[in-house]
Structure formats: C-alpha cells, structure tokens
Amino acid sequence: MNEPTEIKYPLDENGEPYYAATHISGVQGIDKDSIDTDLTELDHKIAELKNLIQEQDKALKLLNKRLSDVIGDTGWIEYQVPPDMKNKAVSSGFKCAIREVRAGNDLIGKHFVVRSIRLNVSEITGGSMQIAQLPTGFVTDNQSFIARQNGYRHPITIECLKNGKVMAFVHPDDQNKTNWVYQEFTWLE
Template identity: 40%
Template sequence: MNKPTEIKYSLDENGEPYYAATHTQAVQGMETVETNIEDLMNFKETVIGDTGWVDFQFIPEVDKNTRFGEGDFKCGLKEVRFGDIRIKSIRLNIGNIPHNKQIAYIPTGFITKNNFFNCSTDGNSLPIRVEARTNGELKIYVHENDRNKSQKDIWIYQQFTWLE
C-alpha cells in the first residue's frame, strides 16, 4: 500500500455520499485484528494486576481496626503490578501496641527488601518506627520518651506505600 489510494464514494439519488454496509467476514484481515485484540487483553491480564486489600494476622494483644469507626480503612496489604513495577502498601489501624516486639505476621514474599517507616500517632507523642522485614516480621519501636505511656494509649492509623 505504498501507492496513494483514491477513495470514491457512491452517491445516492439526492447526490449525497452513500456508504455501503458490509459484514466483518467480508473485510480482509478482520480476523487478525480480532486475534490481536484478544492477545492484547490476555497480555494485559498477566502484566497488570491488583490484589485488592488483603487482611493479615496480628498478635492477640494488639487491638486491630479500632480507630475512627466503621467508615475508615482496615488493616491490610495490597500489591498493584504494572509489568516489572510493583506498588506495595500496608495499612495499619491498630492500638495497644507493645514496644520492640513482633506484632504481626506478613505473608512471606510480600516484603522483598526490609522497610522502615516512621508514623505519627496521637498529637502528644513522638513518631513511632515501623519495621517490616523480609521474613514476615512486623515490629514497632516506640520512641524512648514515650515508653512510659500506657500501652493502651499507643496507636497507629496510617498507610505506607513503596515501589519495588
């Protein structure tokens, strides 16, 4: 199709262009287009994905999903995939948090590189450090100035997101 193609339109009885109808089976190459579209849709399913929010387990003494009522987010893990890029998130909505103790079990493989996050809590405390390890361990470190507070008064309501 290197040569210019002249397109001529048929005219109806009023001199207006007339466009003839045809069936997809009468158009050359249509089955290739349909196959290519199906292949692209199948490819998209393997390259793009979203796990949605997945629940994970905490030790019994941690109060889970207790902050701010029913309308707010729950604890969860999420992975969104675009080809080789992974966007991972952890949501924490927890209270009664012990210092320097494993508080949750994240499924093995979700964390591929150790991550450390600082998060805020009530307005009267210094930031809390969250440590997420490749072995599935989730630990909390309370600042030394706040360790004398009652464990019941320590809470986290925050989402952490990173790229892999």
C-alpha cells in the first residue's frame, strides 16, 4: 500500500516554513502584455456586472413599490356607535368594527375590494334608527342586509349608506321591544 508522501518545506531562521520566490527564468516566455490585457478586460467585465446588478436592483425596487399595494388588509377597525349600545349584544363577542381587503391595482388592470362590517349593537328601538356612523368613503354603494336577533322576533333590516350612516329597520311587531344585532356582513366591490 502506498503511503502518502509528506511534503516538506524549508524553514527560515525563525523556524517558520519558507516559500521560495519564483526566479525570472521560471516564468520566461509568458507574455506580460497578454496578462495585462486579460486583467484589464476582466476589470471591465466586473464593472459591467456591477452596473447590471445596480440596474436590476433599481428595477426590482420599482417593481416591489408598484406591486406593494396589490394586496392590502386594514385589519379590524372600530367605528362610531353610541356608547350605551356598542358591543353590548354579546359582551364576550367580537367588537363593532369594519375591515377592507384589497386585491389588485391599476398596474395589473384588475382589482377588487372586499368590505366587511361587524355589528354588536343593543338597545335598538322604534321603527328606524341610526345605530352607527362609518368613516366617509367606506361604503361606495348603499348596502342592505337582513340581520337575525332573538329567535322569537322578526329579522332587522340593516342599511349601510354612502354617507356612512348605519340604519336599523325593525318590524312593526317588534318596535315596542328592545332589539339587538350581533352579526357580520361582507360584500364585494
């Protein structure tokens, strides 16, 4: 079996390995101008690659900026409800809040918006009553929903108007009672 050959280096006066310098006769015949030209060309290629990387980085940042709004979600945001009515239908339930989820933008040519409202409102009395005020612009087109309440009563009609008002319309049989709504509604724009 062949044993590996140990390579030995000469040691200098401090006992450290000493590497001999190459003598001129060891590199005779190498064209210095060719080496200089190759190195210059390599420097130019490196500069071109750096410029290309910078241009691609700028393009990627621009694309990310333009596409950053392709999907957006506001999360649940509370809205104005009279304090004696707000979050009282189901005290341990969700809060009165709105949410908007967007997909798409003008850059890709198609987009849509999903909007939601959560109602947890009590003390609804009479035939029609404003029960909340949404931020202006949240409702683009009037929306109407049928909301369930106490199982022995008629549904309540909920209207979300473009001006931000949220109205509750109670059936005549239930107008002399205290009504409530605990429900979530979602629509697509």
